[in-house]
Amino acid sequence: MRKIITIAAICLVTFGTYAQKNxxxxxxxxxxxxxxxxxxxxxxxxVIGWYKANGYDFVALSDHNVLAxxxxxxxxxxxxxxxxxxxxxxxQYGEEWVVYKKNESGGIExxxxxxxxxxxxxxxxxxxxxxxxxxxxxxxxIGAVNIREExxxxxxxxxxxxxQSMIDAVYEQRKNTGxxxxxxxxxxxxxxxxxxxxxxxxxxxxxxxxxxxHPMVANFGNDKKPSTDILxxxxxxxxFEVDKPLIFGMGTDDTHDFLQHGVGKSNGxxxxxxxxxxxxxxxxxxxxxxxxxxxxxTGVLLESIRFKRKRLTVEIQKEPGVxxxxxxxxxxxxxxxxxxxxxxxxxxxSYKMTSDDLYVRSKIISSKLKENPFQxxxxxxxxxxxxx
Numbered sequence: 217m218r219k220i221i222t223i224a225a226i227c228l229v230t231f232g233t234y235a236q237k238n239x240x241x242x243x244x245x246x247x248x249x250x251x252x253x254x255x256x257x258x259x260x261x262x263v264i265g266w267y268k269a270n271g272y273d274f275v276a277l278s279d280h281n282v283l284a285x286x287x288x289x290x291x292x293x294x295x296x297x298x299x300x301x302x303x304x305x306x307x308q309y310g311e312e313w314v315v316y317k318k319n320e321s322g323g324i325e326x327x328x329x330x331x332x333x334x335x336x337x338x339x340x341x342x343x344x345x346x347x348x349x350x351x352x353x354x355x356x357x358i359g360a361v362n363i364r365e366e367x368x369x370x371x372x373x374x375x376x377x378x379x380q381s382m383i384d385a386v387y388e389q390r391k392n393t394g395x396x397x398x399x400x401x402x403x404x405x406x407x408x409x410x411x412x413x414x415x416x417x418x419x420x421x422x423x424x425x426x427x428x429x430h431p432m433v434a435n436f437g438n439d440k441k442p443s444t445d446i447l448x449x450x451x452x453x454x455x456f457e458v459d460k461p462l463i464f465g466m467g468t469d470d471t472h473d474f475l476q477h478g479v480g481k482s483n484g485x486x487x488x489x490x491x492x493x494x495x496x497x498x499x500x501x502x503x504x505x506x507x508x509x510x511x512x513x514t515g516v517l518l519e520s521i522r523f524k525r526k527r528l529t530v531e532i533q534k535e536p537g538v539x540x541x542x543x544x545x546x547x548x549x550x551x552x553x554x555x556x557x558x559x560x561x562x563x564x565x566s567y568k569m570t571s572d573d574l575y576v577r578s579k580i581i582s583s584k585l586k587e588n589p590f591q592x593x594x595x596x597x598x599x600x601x602x603x604x
Contacts, residue, residue: 242490243501245274247349247361248402248425248468249484252290252328254279254351257298258474259305260329264338264346266474266484273496276349276361277331283350283366284331292324297475302326345496356410357402358382362498364393376417379410383420396502400424400466405434405441412447416454423505424451426465426512426599429486431479431590433470445545445579449554452602453547456574464505464601465577467512483588487514492521508601515587515596516540516580523603529566530578530600539583546576546602569604577602 250256251263260277267275277284292298302324306314315327329337335346347362354369356379367385372378379401386399400423403409415424426444427435437443442450444465451463467487477483490511493504504510511518519531532540544558544567557576558567569576582596 240492240494242492243273243496244488244490245272245276245345245501246469246471246484246488247276247347247400247466248278248351248359248428249275249471250279250351251277251284252326253277253282253284253288256472256474258301259326260284260334261309261337262301262305262474263471263484264334265308268338268344270485272488273343274345274347274501276347278349278351278359278361280351280353281366281369283348283363284328284334285366286330288328289325290328291319292326294323299324301475342496345498345501347498351402352382352385354378355408356382356414357406358386359400359402360386360397361400362395362397362502363389364395364397365389375410376414379414380418380420383418387420396499398423398502398506402468403428403430403433403470404447405437405444406430406432412442412450415447415451416458419460421463422461423464423466424448425468425470425487427467427487427514427597428470429468429484429514429590430470430472430482432482433590435590446554448577449545449547450552452554452575452577453552462508462575462602462604464508464510465512465599467514467599477588479589479592482590485588486586486590487512489513490518508603511598511600513596513598514594515584516582516598518580518598518600521578521600526569527566528569528576528578528600528603529564530580531564532580534563535582535584541581543579543581544576545579547574548572549574575602575604 251260292302317325331348339346349361352358352367352369355375370381383399390397403425426448434441435444455462466489469484469486471484472482491501491504492509493500517533519533522529542560542565545554546557547554549572567576578600580598584596586594586596
């Protein structure tokens with residue numbers, strides 16, 4: 217009898233471990249943000265600490281053309297905001313952690329903490345994950361997430377070939393190291409970033425930013441650029457024309473400014489991804505993203521996304537007093553532009569694809585104005601990934 221009980225106990229423990237590993241949940245993360253390692257205005261610990269304190273499960277610092285490795289000293293600008301920022305940093309972490317010196321002119325220089333140092337300080341297994349990243353920047357900007365080695369942009373005049381070389385470098389490193397990582401096209405509606413005609417020439421690109429929280433990115437379009445939603449649908453139609461995998465849309469902050477907040481500043485908490493994964497590990501998260509098991513958000517949270525028998529069903533986490541418009545976007549065979557397939561008010565809606573549909577994706581628009589928007593009048597939203 218005792219032997220039977222022991223065996224039963226072992227079976228329960230084994231099943232419990234199996235069930236735990238095979239349970240999926242939503243993880244919140246931001247994969248595009250900056251610090252003093254490049255053109256951000258905050259110390260990496262203050263950046264990482266902000267995301268952890270504000271309910272994020274994972275984050276990646278993606279400074280321009282650099283990894284947080286080796287020794288780097290930052291000359292702190294002699295301005296009140298930056299001086300107060302240093303005082304907050306010093307008060308929070310103390311003299312034993314903060315390494316700094318005063319130069320001959322009386323200015324302050326701070327030795328920046330490396331990826332390994334801030335990773336050890338903040339990361340907690342199954343609770344908070346930090347991935348190493350880089351924004352490869354030279355003309356086009358390409359995000360490289362969970363890389364092991366810095367990628368140096370090449371001297372190539374052709375913008376498409378330059379961007380392609382950046383993407384290729386990420387996946388070559390992935391192949392050579394065996395470490396899972398991915399590349400994504402950053403803020404297509406920012407300044408001299410890649411335009412549509414250039415983007416559709418790329419190969420190996422699986423992700424782009426449908427939402428970027430920087431105030432200089434025209435997410436909703438302007439007189440010179442279409443919205444990123446319009447761009448996305450055109451991008452997807454081209455995927456069918458050239459027989460390449462569907463492109464997925466990310467939400468990111470592209471944070472640079474942690475010292476001042478408001479419209480016109482590039483602050484944190486504006487855009488993120490919600491990834492449905494089994495574990496809080498780079499392998500699990502990136503695999504889920506490459507399978508399209510995630511959505512982009514600026515505030516709207518989803519209860520579930522289901523695609524079965526050509527029917528896409530979206531259910532929203534209800535927030536009292538908030539109304540939602542659920543849109544289903546797609547394209548018809550032979551079409552050149554995305555079309556609104558269906559629009560419905562409420563917390564749950566679905567769309568059944570017809571034989572004439574190439575794909576379908578959902579966009580959810582809330583009646584709730586976004587706190588600290590990148591532009592005035594911005595409502596909270598979410599975007600699911602296209603399915604076919």
